Amino acid sequence: MTPEAVTAIGKRAEAMLDALALISADPGRLTRLYLTEEHRRAARLVAEWMRSAGLKVRMDAAGTVHGLLPAAGDGPLAGKRLLVGSHIDTVVDAGRYDGTFGVVAGILAVEELRRRSVALPFGLEVLAFGDEEGVRFPKTLIGSSVVAGALRDPMLDLTDAEGVTIRAALAAFGGDPDALDAEAYRPEDTLGYVEAHIEQGPVLERLGLPLGVVTSIAGQARFRIIVKGEAGHAGTVPMAIRRDALTAAAEMILAIEAIGMIFDIGHAGEEVARTAIVATVGEVKVLPGAGNVIPGEVRFSLDLRAAEDAVRVGAEAEIRQRIGEIAARRNVDAVVETVHEKPVATCAPAMVGRIGTAIGRVTGGEAHRMMSGAGHDGQAMCHLGPIGMIFVRCRGGISHNPAEYASPEDMGLAVVALVETIIATSG
Ligand SMILES: [Zn+2]
Known part of the structure; x- marks a missing residue:
């Protein structure tokens, strides 16, 4: 791909992130908490984008949006799925890239796969989780834990600052607090989980690198x-x-x-x-x-x-x-x-290898291997299968702050690296 074509994808990502950033509880700043009206509107917009990308869309019992690109043909991998995605909730007065970029990157990767007429022998599913940050309720990773079958104690009676329980908020959102267990995917049907995310730290910027491959989440x-x-x-x-x-x-x-x-x-x-x-x-x-x-x-x-x-x-x-x-x-x-x-969530060596090769191909240099000091949905998804993460350079290492920024050039490279990683999973 030409650098212009890569950047064009990054610009699409930027426009989508701008559109999502307008969906906020507070005028003039971005705050979007789990199971709120803003979450519902953001989920609807993401679902719309998924449908236009040709995905089969559904919302699960925990409010996670799933967009499935079914497998082409009925080969031995046809019953399996590779999962990609991230979260669409934010902290209070947030930046617009944390989490949402991984969801947008998944949708854009699907578009690019279709543009290249790639026929994947397995299903590819884009996931938009609703509660990675754990701001509204004193609990994190509910959406990803449900998909991973790792929600041992849902603690549905935990309340937000207004005294609303998770159970009540889920029911009001259109989720189903009693069906969370039934949403768990089976490890034997899953090829793994890949997430693209801004680094939220200064290391890639200091090294002058657009992308890095995560080896573990602290x-x-x-x-x-x-x-x-x-x-x-x-x-x-x-x-x-x-x-x-x-x-x-x-x-x-x-x-x-x-x-x-x-x-x-x-x-x-x-x-x-x-x-x-x-x-x-x-x-x-x-x-x-x-x-x-x-x-x-x-x-x-x-x-x-x-x-x-x-x-x-x-x-x-x-x-x-x-x-x-x-x-x-x-x-x-x-x-x-x-x-x-x-505990530490270790990225699967095979996944780290595929992502590293993909980053090498799109950037022309060797992929920098790094740890994530921040928590991510992968910490829950590693209970389901192998996980991998692509980190994107962000300006000044600033995150959880409206000054958060990643360039269209870097975001475009991340989407293409995600595409290459998805394709390499077939081999
Ligand atoms: Zn995040």
Whole structure:
């Protein structure tokens, strides 16, 4: 393909992303949460595009839009499907590329396959999941977990900020909370799942590369740490005998940072990335929270991610030990509670190989192999079959922000790499 033809595809992607970005709960900024009116409108638009691309469209019980290109002929692979896609929900005040690009890329890949008159011996299905971000309900990856048959505990009684349960929201959306199990695909019918997604980090831009191939999605654990000291009068309690929960928490947070600094994902080549961890404290609550009172209690969050579960678990143990030491020395109590834990999702070597070859073909250079520090639908889909991801360079590495941007040139290359990956799956 000529560079102009590739960029023309990228420009189509841009126009579709612009159209989706107009579907928002808030005027002037993009916010589209799971099972809302905006989600419904976005799902309808995606379904329309899928139909025009010649796909058979349906919405499943969890609100995921499925567009199927049936297999050509009735060869041995005819009963199997290769799945491609991503999510159409967003964070609050989001960018327009996160998730939606993977859905649009799937539809454009179908169009390109038809333009080339490629007859796939297997079914190709484009999926638009509704809830990757987990903003409305305290649960992520519902749509992909349903398709993957990995929704062990649906927790349908979890509520949003208005007290609406997932169960009620699903029913109102036209989904079916009681039919989620029946939507699961069978591993023996699935050839795998491929997702194109913006990188959401700065590595490809720093390397001057439009695309990269993901080798794994980082494992992640979230914790809540509660430090209890003793509140007291800021004027009368001598410094030496205070049990200040905030100064203790401050020392703990710096210790966490030091453990995280041992490795640095941002600059990592693959060798380093394999053992890298990132540790983030993003939320701190001080009680009672008055300027003239010694803090009696502090609660803070910890987000810990690594490319290997053993490394993350090791870092967690080290952090727990340091927190215990600091608490003992400062005469405060500290409890570390695990809020949630998701293991590393490893991309299938065969899939990484096919995507790497495809990227090499469309960019003329060797594909950069990288870890994803962000979570993705692939973390659920890996329960169903082999997963692979194509990362697209994004400006400044900025994501979850209206300044998010990927160029039509890079997006066009990603769609063509996806097409080449799909075709290579037949061989
Ligand atoms: Zn995403």
